[in-house]
Amino acid sequence: AQSVTQLDSQVPVFEEAPVELRCNYSSSVSVYLFWYVQYPNQGLQLLLKYLSGSTLVESINGFEAEFNKSQTSFHLRKPSVHISDTAEYFCAVRNLMKTSYDKVIFGPGTSLSVIP
Amino acid sequence: DVKVTQSSRYLVKRTGEKVFLECVQDMDHENMFWYRQDPGLGLRLIYFSYDVKMKEKGDIPEGYSVSREKKERFSLILESASTNQTSMYLCASSFGTRMSDTQYFGPGTRLTVL
Secondary structure, three states: OOEEEOOOOEEEEEOOOOEEEOOEEEOOOOEEEEEEEEOOOOOEEEEEEEOOOOOEEEOOOOOEEEEEOOOOEEEEEEOOOOHHHOEEEEEEEEEOOOOOOOOOEEOOOEEEEEEO | OOOEEEOOOEEEEOOOOOEEEEEEEOOOOOEEEEEEEEOOOEEEEEEEEOOOOOOEEOOOOOOEEEEEEEOOEEEEEEOOOOHHHOEEEEEEEEOOOOOOOOOEEOOOEEEEEO
């Protein structure tokens, strides 16, 4: 069965400091990987996704994530965070084995708090 | 811009009441989903629908039912609300059956059952 682990439930970080949010998954087949962000009082939005090709994917607001197949990880990084990055971040995985529906499995989330 | 709207942001109901949560999307998406979000548990899929009048159970369907009479609307029904159904409910939609399809989420309904 698939599962997604986000080891850090809360990550406080000072403004302009770098941050890494960790995500590990378990799956016996190939997967697609996603990071979603949930700003306060809003629904989730897609931040970035890995489908195939280059293992490093980037978002428009400076985040990047690297797919590491051997370590089954998809950690999210940003070299310099802003106050506006304060949000809940969810890692998600979808396996590529076609069944009636291949649902997305979400991790428990990591709350990023940027401190001025 | 894809828009997914949910009928209420906050809802307070009493134990035993029948509760309707409505979700509407405006992008002609095939798939619609209902999740509940609880601290430390992430999102858990309750039900989804891949076509009008079609529905399938997710991971935690007990105590819930759904209705999809029109393509743009997906309703979640709590037949007899209980306190353990106090949660944030998120609706989402996606275009089709491609594995790479992004899910678009509504703002959520925070339901409190007293």
